[in-house]
Amino acid sequence: MKKIVNTVLVLVLVVFMALAGFVYYAWIVQKRSKSASELMVQTNAMIDRVRSIAMMDNSYTNAIRDMLIMDKTTMPASSYGLPDSMKNTLKNIRDNSENDTASQKILASLETVMLEKIAYNNEIFTTAATRPALAKQLITAEKGHDLRINLMKLVTEYLGENRRKLVARVDNDNLYTWYSFLTTIIISFFTLILLLGESRYIYRLFLKLKLRTNRLYKREQSFMRLAEETELILFKSQVDGIFTSVSKRAAEMTGYTATELIGKHYSLFLDEDTHRRLEEFYMNQVKTGDDYTFQEFEIITRSGTKKWVEQMAALIYGEDGRVKEFQCIVRDIDREKRNDDQPMYLQQRLDAILDYMPSMMFIKDMPGKYLLVNNRFTEMMGVAKKDVIGKTDAELPYDWVARYAPLDQEVLATKARVKAEDIITVNGIEYHFLITKFPLRNADGEMIGICGIGQDFTEKANYIKAVENANALAQEAINAQEMFLANMSHEIRTPMNGIIGMTNLLMQQHQLTPSQLEYTGAIKTSASHLLVIINEILDFSKIKAGKLHLQHEPFDVYEVIDNALFPLKLQAQQKGLSFFDEIDSAVPTYLLGDEIRLNQILTNLVENAIKFTHHGKVMMKVSLVEENKAAATLKLGFEIKDTGIGIAPEQHDLIFKSFSQTHTDNARKFGGTGLGLAISKELIELQHGSIHVDSQLDEGACFYFELPFTRNKGEIINKDEKGNLIHIDKPLHGKTILVVEDNEINQQVVFHTLRNAGARTDVVNSGKGGLEMVDYKSYDCIIMDIQMPGMDGYQTTQAIRQKGIQTYIIAMTASAMKGEKERCIEAGMNDYISKPFEREDLFHKILKGLGEGVPEVSTKTAAETTAPSALNFSTVYKMMSGEKEHVKILLEDLLDSIPKKFSEMNTLVDEQDWQPLYMLAHQMKFNLNVAGLQQASNVAYTIERDARLEENLDTILPRLTEIMQIYYKHAHLIKEHIDQC
Numbered sequence: 001m002k003k004i005v006n007t008v009l010v011l012v013l014v015v016f017m018a019l020a021g022f023v024y025y026a027w028i029v030q031k032r033s034k035s036a037s038e039l040m041v042q043t044n045a046m047i048d049r050v051r052s053i054a055m056m057d058n059s060y061t062n063a064i065r066d067m068l069i070m071d072k073t074t075m076p077a078s079s080y081g082l083p084d085s086m087k088n089t090l091k092n093i094r095d096n097s098e099n100d101t102a103s104q105k106i107l108a109s110l111e112t113v114m115l116e117k118i119a120y121n122n123e124i125f126t127t128a129a130t131r132p133a134l135a136k137q138l139i140t141a142e143k144g145h146d147l148r149i150n151l152m153k154l155v156t157e158y159l160g161e162n163r164r165k166l167v168a169r170v171d172n173d174n175l176y177t178w179y180s181f182l183t184t185i186i187i188s189f190f191t192l193i194l195l196l197g198e199s200r201y202i203y204r205l206f207l208k209l210k211l212r213t214n215r216l217y218k219r220e221q222s223f224m225r226l227a228e229e230t231e232l233i234l235f236k237s238q239v240d241g242i243f244t245s246v247s248k249r250a251a252e253m254t255g256y257t258a259t260e261l262i263g264k265h266y267s268l269f270l271d272e273d274t275h276r277r278l279e280e281f282y283m284n285q286v287k288t289g290d291d292y293t294f295q296e297f298e299i300i301t302r303s304g305t306k307k308w309v310e311q312m313a314a315l316i317y318g319e320d321g322r323v324k325e326f327q328c329i330v331r332d333i334d335r336e337k338r339n340d341d342q343p344m345y346l347q348q349r350l351d352a353i354l355d356y357m358p359s360m361m362f363i364k365d366m367p368g369k370y371l372l373v374n375n376r377f378t379e380m381m382g383v384a385k386k387d388v389i390g391k392t393d394a395e396l397p398y399d400w401v402a403r404y405a406p407l408d409q410e411v412l413a414t415k416a417r418v419k420a421e422d423i424i425t426v427n428g429i430e431y432h433f434l435i436t437k438f439p440l441r442n443a444d445g446e447m448i449g450i451c452g453i454g455q456d457f458t459e460k461a462n463y464i465k466a467v468e469n470a471n472a473l474a475q476e477a478i479n480a481q482e483m484f485l486a487n488m489s490h491e492i493r494t495p496m497n498g499i500i501g502m503t504n505l506l507m508q509q510h511q512l513t514p515s516q517l518e519y520t521g522a523i524k525t526s527a528s529h530l531l532v533i534i535n536e537i538l539d540f541s542k543i544k545a546g547k548l549h550l551q552h553e554p555f556d557v558y559e560v561i562d563n564a565l566f567p568l569k570l571q572a573q574q575k576g577l578s579f580f581d582e583i584d585s586a587v588p589t590y591l592l593g594d595e596i597r598l599n600q601i602l603t604n605l606v607e608n609a610i611k612f613t614h615h616g617k618v619m620m621k622v623s624l625v626e627e628n629k630a631a632a633t634l635k636l637g638f639e640i641k642d643t644g645i646g647i648a649p650e651q652h653d654l655i656f657k658s659f660s661q662t663h664t665d666n667a668r669k670f671g672g673t674g675l676g677l678a679i680s681k682e683l684i685e686l687q688h689g690s691i692h693v694d695s696q697l698d699e700g701a702c703f704y705f706e707l708p709f710t711r712n713k714g715e716i717i718n719k720d721e722k723g724n725l726i727h728i729d730k731p732l733h734g735k736t737i738l739v740v741e742d743n744e745i746n747q748q749v750v751f752h753t754l755r756n757a758g759a760r761t762d763v764v765n766s767g768k769g770g771l772e773m774v775d776y777k778s779y780d781c782i783i784m785d786i787q788m789p790g791m792d793g794y795q796t797t798q799a800i801r802q803k804g805i806q807t808y809i810i811a812m813t814a815s816a817m818k819g820e821k822e823r824c825i826e827a828g829m830n831d832y833i834s835k836p837f838e839r840e841d842l843f844h845k846i847l848k849g850l851g852e853g854v855p856e857v858s859t860k861t862a863a864e865t866t867a868p869s870a871l872n873f874s875t876v877y878k879m880m881s882g883e884k885e886h887v888k889i890l891l892e893d894l895l896d897s898i899p900k901k902f903s904e905m906n907t908l909v910d911e912q913d914w915q916p917l918y919m920l921a922h923q924m925k926f927n928l929n930v931a932g933l934q935q936a937s938n939v940a941y942t943i944e945r946d947a948r949l950e951e952n953l954d955t956i957l958p959r960l961t962e963i964m965q966i967y968y969k970h971a972h973l974i975k976e977h978i979d980q981c
Contacts, residue, residue, distance in 0.1 A: 011198045018191045025180050032173050039169060042096070043162045046103075049093050053110070054155045056082045056089075057117055061139075061148065064124055068136050075125070083118045090114060102161050110154040117147040233330040236316070239286060239323055241266045241279070253309070253332055255302025269299035282313060286323050291315055296333065308337035360433065360454030363440065364408070368392040371449070380424055380431065380454070404452070407437050411450050415439050422454075432461040499527045504975065507899060517899040524896075550686060554712045555595035557587065557636075561622065562755050564602040566763065570744055572610050573765040578617035580776045581762065586624040587636060590712040597683050598707070602638070604676040605703050609642035616643030616700070617772075625706055632711045635689075641702045647695040655693065656681045680705075730758025731843050735850070736778075739763045740770040740796060741785040741812070743923040745894055745930060746835065749876070750783060750812070752886045753839050767791030771799055779807050781846050784829060786813035786820070787922045794827040801828040808849035812837065835926045836875045871932030871973050888981035891974055894931050898924070902964050909957050917956070918947035928967070931974055936966040 060082040063075045090111055097103040120143065128135035138144065233253055235246040242265055246258040254261075254269065261268075267275045274297050285293050293313050298306045310331045318324035354361060360377040364370055370388050378385055381400055393401045393408070403422070410418050417438040424431045433454040440449040503524040507517060565581055572579040602620075609618045619641045627634040647655060655677050684691045684705050695701035737759045739750045747763045754761045762779075764770050768791055770782070782800070786793035797809055810831045811824035821832040831845050876887055901924055908917040921944035928937040939959050946952045 008202070011195060014191055014194050018187060021187055022184065025184055028180065029177060032176065036169055036173055040166055043166055046093055046096065047159050047162055049089050050110070050155050050158050053086050053089055053114065054152060056086045057114065057148070057151060060086075060118075060121055061144070064121055064128070065139050068124075068128055068132065068139055071132065083122070086114060086118065100165075103158065106154060106158045106161060110151070110158065113147060113150045113154055117144075117151055120144055120147060231332065235261075235328055235330070237266060237326050237328070239325065244325065253301075253307070253330070254299065269301075270297070271300065274298065282326070285313065285315065289315070289323075296337070307332065308334040358456055360452075360456075362388075362452045364450045364452075366447070366449060368394075368408070376456075377454070380426060380433075382426070404435065407435065407452075408450055411437050411439055415447055430458070431456060432458045496527055496530060500524060503527065504895075507895065507971075517903060521896065521900060550597060551594040552592055552710075553595070554590055554592055556589055557591050557595075557598075557709075558583065558589055558760055559755065560595045560599055561602065562751075562761065564599045565606065565620065566748075566751055568603065568606045568610060569763055570747065570765070571607070572618055573769065575610065575613075576615065577610065577613055578769060578772050579619075579764075580617060580773065581620040582622070582777060583760070584621075584623040587622055588634070588711055591634075592710040592712050593707070594687065597687070601680045601683055601705070601707075604680045605638075605640045605705075608676055609640050609644065609701070609703070612701075613642045613644030618642045627711075632713060633708060634711060635706050635708050637704065637706050639702065639704045641700065643700040646697045646699045647693065647701050648697045649695075652693050652695070656691075730756075732846065733758030735759045735780045735846070737761050737781045737783060737846070738770065738773055738779045738807075739783045740767060740788070740793065741783070742766060742788045743785075743926065745890065745897060745927045746785070746923070748890050748893060749930060752883070752890070753842065754783075756883060756886075757839075757843060767793065767796030767799070770796050771803075774800055774803070774805055774807070778805075780850055782807050782809045783812050784809050786811055786824065787919060789916075789919060793829075794823065797824075797828045808846075810842075810845055810849065836929050871970060871977070872934060873932045873977060876930045876932070884981040888978050891931065891978050891981075894927055895971065895974060895978075898927060898931070898967060901927070902960075902967075905960055906957075909960060912953070914947045914950050914953070918944055921947055924963070928963070931967075933966055933970060936963045939963050939966075 063082075067075045090107065094104065094107050094111075097107060120138075124135050124138045124144075127138060231249060231252075233247055233249050235250070236244045238244060242263060243261045246261045248258050250261060251257045256268075266278075270278065278295065278297065281293070281295065291314060294310065295313070296308065296310050298308055300306055310333045311328055313326050313328045315323050316325045316327050354372070355375045357374055357376060360380055361372070361374045362370055362377055363372040369390060369392055373385055373388050378388075381398065383398065388396065393405050407418050407420060417436065419437075420435045422433050422435055424433060433456055435452065435454050437450060437452040439447045440451050442448050503520055507520050507524070561581070561583065565579075569579045606618065606620060619639075621639045621641075623637045623639075625635040625637040681691055684707060687707055689705055689707040691703065691705035693701060693703050732754060735758070737754050739747065739754070739761060741747045741750060741763065742765045744765075747765070751761050751763050762773055764773055767788055770784070773779075774782075784793045784797055788796075791799075793811060793813070797811075800807070800809070808831075809829040810833055811821075811829045812833050812835060813820065824832050830849055833842055833845055873887070876890060901920055905917060905920050905924070908914075908920065921940050925937050925940040925944055928934075928940055939962055943956055943959055943963075946956060
């Protein structure tokens, strides 16, 4: 390497010298060229000046001659100063030619001749004034001619001399340039020969270096193979400590395979102090260039044990001469290291363990001398080790000695362990210690000393005290909460019931205008919502107080789900949402559990999905997750999906917390207390179930929960009005039926009628919704209303048939138009039934269409014995299968909806918008019939007919007023019947 460096340095020096020679040669040539150029310019200037002297002399002589020829006595004014100019010019020439001897001699002769010539011309000029003839002779005399000839000779001689000088300078410069060029060529030639020789020498050196590198690589490979077979670890690492190659023996010594270590940092094996020390050491090796170093240190193996190793580290250089990497050999010296240092090692470890124990500790010998005290002991007692070790209690002047000495005496006397609790105050802080003293024995069982340990349980004592205080405060808070909730329940529910009751009475007054009815309806709705919120808070409080008890009774899971979803489906329809539900056929019908809490959970989750979904759909699916037939237990999975606003992943845990919502403005936009999901989660967990959510923001949400139930092995049963289990006949049991009906009252009538007969019923409020449902799942039968806004029953049926769906369709309408049944059959429907319908007739048509036998069903209803004489409720009782609870709900909904429809109909009459009025009158006809107001229903039919045909329009408003008067006259009777249900 040094030879290559020296050779390169010589080459660089030669090239530098050659370059310097070229630069010097160019500088000299430029300098001489510049000097020659200046000389030529100067010489030419001098020659021009000498010539100008001859010309001025000639001009002066010619001026005198012209003056004599023209017989004048004066010359031109421009000729008088020529002699002086000639003298000045000659003087300037001589001043600039001081260093040129030859030129000075010529100029001196020229000056002599010039002065003689000037004197001769002056003589002629003077004579011309007095003797013109003599002056003419003198101007042409031989002397003047000779002087002019001599002057010209001297000028010519001066010109020749300077030209010779210029020629000599040019010849000299050409000769110098030639010699310089030859010298440069010779130097360049020798430089080229030297460069070729040195290049050949370098090439041969590189060949040797390559051969040596190959041999070194082969030796390195041999060494690596040899190292692989030895117990040593060979590895390479970058300068920054990243392993680039590791021998296979690494796994035996460290627990890490070679593959796992590639790309890892060597600090993986070191504690912080050792890593800092080695990093400083090896960085210093790189700076100083030490080829080999040795170090001994402890590594931490994969199992966490420490092991002593010896490491030799060699520097590997790259092509740029910088340190490229470390090549290291590691040897396991743990056994020999620990054998040498074992006693000291164990002693240091023991001292470290004792000194850093969180407990106080001391050891005494039998005479009572302190052999050992740890740091915690000296800290708590405020003493130094040197002041205690080697002394007995009698020699120590501290207060704590007398307090603990009796325990030592007790150990000596009983030779058994003793304990005592003590409080030690240090710097105003109390510490609680459990003092334990016990005898130390040798291998023969003889007592050789006493050991004392003081265990600090200050945190535990403080924690116990804090827990006791917290429990007391919590119990007080629970008692206060229960008292507050009891008072709130009474104080709020009482006025709220009064508000709702008085509002109902107010709505029965027929003197109210449509606007007043709308306002009172809003009051009742708001009050009902407030009661829901109060009930949620009370339920949540019961759960938290542990006072909510779960039922374990038989119930029909299909019925519970239908009851929970039906009003929610109506709510979804009002928002323009599609609602789909599906129950796995494997789910058994009758289960044991708490149907009320299941209803509450489903209502909360589905209502939440509807609330936060602005468009799209809501879906609910129930499936059998698992079943243990031997134990008759099973688990149902409930999945509620929507296409609403979604929930960010980081908010998933927050939504199940009480009074929490994902956004601060949700309460303002959507309402609610933030308790629905919290209550649902608590109810699910109380039943040993689980719930989770899968959602992304703006991508909808999917809530999934599982609940355990027990299969009911008894007969198919239900409950009567008194809660007794009874048998019930359900002719439509297991049938799936879709009801397409836009009127909410009609929806409830058909839904409860079919559900009480055992059918699993879905209800939609538009033809479009019906098409979506038949795409989602199949049905045994479809009940199709004819008069619906947008897509009516005819168009919906035709669209269903175009899809290739041949489900049995029964038309249901309150229209009495002639040919209505034929139009229905022509549109693709299979049968026809008018509203209000007889439930037996409806069941008969459904079962007939499905090819099944029609059971005999009693037609006797509760209306026959309980209906007031003023009104006939037989229709509603037949539809509701005589179930008073359902009749009550339906009549309450009628009392809420009929006044609103009156207001809408008045508005449409004022606007003369007859088609919507015809649709409302069609609905009102059926609603009034269900409410027992047959006379009013007949008048509504006339309004429906005339609005549809746009006839007798001027009498529609009086007829509408008549209907309103009939309704408000008998509304209190409907209310009385509701109270009797």
